[in-house]
Amino acid sequence: SIIGLQSETQFNVWVVAEDDEDLMPPYPGQPVRAANLQHHPTPVPVFTADISYPIFATGYPNIPYADLAGTQLNVQTKINEPGFVYYVIVLANWTYHKTYTDGTARMLPTPEEVKAGTGPGGMGQIVAGVIANPMSNQTVVTTIAGLESQTLYDIYFVAIDDEHSGDNPPNLQPFVTKIHFQTRDITPPEFQAGFPAVRIGGESLDVIVRLNELGKYYYIVVLADSLAPTAAQVFAGVNYPSQYEDSGFVTPHA
Numbered sequence: 001s002i003i004g005l006q007s008e009t010q011f012n013v014w015v016v017a018e019d020d021e022d023l024m025p026p027y028p029g030q031p032v033r034a035a036n037l038q039h040h041p042t043p044v045p046v047f048t049a050d051i052s053y054p055i056f057a058t059g060y061p062n063i064p065y066a067d068l069a070g071t072q073l074n075v076q077t078k079i080n081e082p083g084f085v086y087y088v089i090v091l092a093n094w095t096y097h098k099t100y101t102d103g104t105a106r107m108l109p110t111p112e113e114v115k116a117g118t119g120p121g122g123m124g125q126i127v128a129g130v131i132a133n134p135m136s137n138q139t140v141v142t143t144i145a146g147l148e149s150q151t152l153y154d155i156y157f158v159a160i161d162d163e164h165s166g167d168n169p170p171n172l173q174p175f176v177t178k179i180h181f182q183t184r185d186i187t188p189p190e191f192q193a194g195f196p197a198v199r200i201g202g203e204s205l206d207v208i209v210r211l212n213e214l215g216k217y218y219y220i221v222v223l224a225d226s227l228a229p230t231a232a233q234v235f236a237g238v239n240y241p242s243q244y245e246d247s248g249f250v251t252p253h254a
Contacts, residue, residue, distance in 0.1 A: 007051045016041040053171040054079040054159040057137060061085065061157045063181055067141075070149035070186030077131050078139045083161040083170070086115045088128040089144070092152035092180060096121030107154075114158040114176050126153070133159075150185040154178055189215045 005011065022035040057078040067074035077085045088109065096119070097105040109120040117128035131142045147153065157177045163170045192210035196217070199206040209217045218235050 005048050007048050010045070010047050013044040013046055014041040015044060050161060050171060052081075052161075053173045054081050054083045054133075054161050056157075056159060056177065060139075061087075061177060061179065063155075063179055068181060068184060070184050071147050072143055072145035073147070073181065073183070075131075075142050075144060075155070076139055077133055077142070077157070077159075078137060079133050079159050081136050081161050082134055083159055085131040085133055085140075085157055085159045086117070086129075087131065087144070087155055087157050088114050088117055088119055088125050089147070089153050089155045090119040090124040090126060092154050092182075094119060094124040094154070096123060108178075109156055109176060111158040111172050111174060111176055114156050115160065115172065119156075134162075147183050149183050149187060152180070152182045154180050185213075189213050 016038050018035045018037040020035065021033045024033050026032055057080065060076060060078040062076040063073055064076065075087070079085065093107060095105055095107045099105075104121075106120050109118065113120065113122060114128075116122070117125060119125045127144055127146045129142075129144065131140055133140050155178070157179075158173050158175075160170050160172045189211040192212060195208065195210045196219075197208040199208060205221075207217070207219050211217070218237065220229060220234050220237060222229070
């Protein structure tokens, strides 16, 4: 065996042979026999195997905040050699065998589980897929959909290089990378039953609001025979004749 070579490197192995004529007993009266060495060595070109798994560039994988929406997100991946990035999304802190006390409870999936598209223990996955990274050190942007708004998730990544000559099998990262994120709230608040309500005075009134989440409310007051305003007009409090406008902040009530 030849050791100490550099992986993923082109070499020429030069080989020359000789026979064992020098080991044969001499004929009577003849001189000692000499081995016969080939006149020219034979080259054997080789390319040493790829034994290195891909590495994410600094700051990758990444989920830009501006690309985080209600039911989808964009992820950015970049690795130092051509390959693929597998991902799996689970609910935040999802735990396999969560209530077990035998040591099998775990939140972290293995690299093989992420590659297979599952969470820890082969369970818990909500969305999974694979991202092709065909070029070294090139950012790839991928949209992942199928999520619920205003929800906490964990996404796990693992990278593998592509299969090429001298690389069998491909090299899978021995660890996973985790990003914790929350999808945005894209649902407007709802009024609780019986609201909004109005407490009436002679020359004044009170608007009473209860919402199902933290938020603000806006209102305008117009004569009863006026056209109904749009939500945008109530919000803006402008471009509507004969009105009174104001706004308020309200906390949610059960």
